[in-house]
Amino acid sequence: DTGVSQDPRHKITKRGQNVTFRCDPISEHNRLYWYRQTLGQGPEFLTYFQNEAQLEKSRLLSDRFSAERPKGSFSTLEIQRTEQGDSAMYLCASRSDANTGELFFGEGSRLTVL
């Protein structure tokens, strides 16, 4: 299966530590998205890449968050100085220009900050 893959699936960390999540999109997809999902809520948009260019960032993406997609393939989302409020599922999705807007999601990376 060549779907969207995310790593790690689960991460438990202590407050103040840095964490990094990786997303490998479907290989032919040039657009990549990061979302955050908290319990009982729908996914909230964080940021979006077209190839290696970060084209849009939500105001949810505080200065402690940084995302990269250096070669237009995989992407990383780093959270510095984690806070308990960062505990959430971080979802990655991708799509191509050819499809009609639907996103293909990975299984998510669940972060727990103690």
Next chain:
Amino acid sequence: AQSVTQLGSHVSVSEGALVLLRCNYSSSVPPYLFWYVQYPNQGLQLLLKYTSAATLVKGINGFEAEFKKSETSFHLTKPSAHMSDAAEYFCAVSDPSQAGTALIFGKGTTLSVSS
């Protein structure tokens, strides 16, 4: 700005009963609309999408949805619920005139199915 509202955070039905999950959207342009399903600790899977073709859209697992512009609605239905339909369902909207724009999701509806 676009948004979706899902009426009812929790819907309970009996196995074999009709499933109706409600979604209303707000958009200044003709939107694309989507329904996704999420099982526990998993990502989102596309059920169906409306992209300005037929207003009645059929999806996977026997689900369908009808786009009603006059009511700004895109409700999801299934004639007969199955235990395996128990999951979280999300309605989403996007602006097709903005290339690459992210989907905006509703808060979700949890569907419970009892035997």
